[in-house]
Amino acid sequence: MTDLATYTDGMTACQRAAFAGAIRDRMHVISGPAGTGKTFVIARLVRYFEDRGLRVVLTAPTGKAAKRLEQVTGKRAQTIHRLLGFDGKVFLRGPDDPIPADVVISDETSMVDVPLAYHLFRAIDLASTRVILTGDAAQLPPVGPGNILRDVIRERLVPTTILDEVVRQAGALRHNSLEILNGRMVGMRASDAATPDWRVIPRFDDPDDLLNYLLHLYQSVLAEKLGYDLLRDVQVLVPQRKGVVGVENLNIALQAVAQKKVFGRDIEPVRANRRPRLYPGDKVIQVRNDYTLDVMNGHVGYVVDADERVGRWIVDFEDRGQVEVDDKHIANVVLAYACTVHKYQGSEVPCAISIFHSSQSFMLHRNLAYTAVTRARKQAVILGDSTGIQRAVRVHRADDRITLLSVLEAA
Numbered sequence: 001m002t003d004l005a006t007y008t009d010g011m012t013a014c015q016r017a018a019f020a021g022a023i024r025d026r027m028h029v030i031s032g033p034a035g036t037g038k039t040f041v042i043a044r045l046v047r048y049f050e051d052r053g054l055r056v057v058l059t060a061p062t063g064k065a066a067k068r069l070e071q072v073t074g075k076r077a078q079t080i081h082r083l084l085g086f087d088g089k090v091f092l093r094g095p096d097d098p099i100p101a102d103v104v105i106s107d108e109t110s111m112v113d114v115p116l117a118y119h120l121f122r123a124i125d126l127a128s129t130r131v132i133l134t135g136d137a138a139q140l141p142p143v144g145p146g147n148i149l150r151d152v153i154r155e156r157l158v159p160t161t162i163l164d165e166v167v168r169q170a171g172a173l174r175h176n177s178l179e180i181l182n183g184r185m186v187g188m189r190a191s192d193a194a195t196p197d198w199r200v201i202p203r204f205d206d207p208d209d210l211l212n213y214l215l216h217l218y219q220s221v222l223a224e225k226l227g228y229d230l231l232r233d234v235q236v237l238v239p240q241r242k243g244v245v246g247v248e249n250l251n252i253a254l255q256a257v258a259q260k261k262v263f264g265r266d267i268e269p270v271r272a273n274r275r276p277r278l279y280p281g282d283k284v285i286q287v288r289n290d291y292t293l294d295v296m297n298g299h300v301g302y303v304v305d306a307d308e309r310v311g312r313w314i315v316d317f318e319d320r321g322q323v324e325v326d327d328k329h330i331a332n333v334v335l336a337y338a339c340t341v342h343k344y345q346g347s348e349v350p351c352a353i354s355i356f357h358s359s360q361s362f363m364l365h366r367n368l369a370y371t372a373v374t375r376a377r378k379q380a381v382i383l384g385d386s387t388g389i390q391r392a393v394r395v396h397r398a399d400d401r402i403t404l405l406s407v408l409e410a411a
Contacts, residue, residue, distance in 0.1 A: 240360050
């Protein structure tokens, strides 16, 4: 048998503890903030188990998260819905047809709500299958009911290792992201050392000024000075849909800039209360599971061809390939130059531009801010006013989700 040190070489002490726990326990949780090396440990665990001839199944709640898990491990990963054979009505896998695996590793478990967790565990034969749950409990809770990962950790229901050391190679981006959980936004004070991967600009009291600055970044900075592909390397993240710096208004403005700059196309103005037209090249996102097209909620894509006259669009989804969408299904495909933080959770992009403005103050809190900036793989840019940015890191929203897991200890 290969020496265990072969698999733990280069790990921190905490990562080694997580690795040891995962191969010792029938069920183990590995959690910790961004930059602590959760996916690094997963990749080593996959290698360890497969070297021993064990069948490993990798899964995540979204297509984007599954794709990233696949890239890190070099092994196929599926969404939980696809793994369970969900056909839009029922889950085909269950106690009578469990997942054929010796080890199931579920990543981004913070996004898994109670109903999905129920169906996942019904389809795992716990007598013969090891389960490893990974994720960052400090991120936003699931859109659906419950907060499985947080409750499992807090109530100590499963052996757990918390990775609490940001690895050296993670850089200032990860260290500064972690400071948000301590109630501090690095870069707000003149004494904070500037770093290339972290920029905070809190001077926009007027949201229109913020919008104009964002358009300036797209027109003259992101591609020319920073070398980013405006469509594939940059993502704008905001708390809500409405308002001057809400998703809907930003998408209309950014679509016009991107279409002109990247494709030389002048597009028609969008009439009030009307859905923007989709043009070839547009960045889009699926906003509802579509089992007819086999495209899931949160899948990002790019319009290849658009013909409104015949009601036909071709969209190249990153996790699915080219899909023909007719006028019955196109309503579920919307512009994605800007997205809500909730919608983009589980995804990463080289440059994430987060907007924290007091005009959306009721939506701002620490977990949302942390989730937003940790979508950045290379550079985080934070835009807003000082009031909005400070609120985003100081407000620690009370989590009033009451579930059976969260009251087990009291019972």
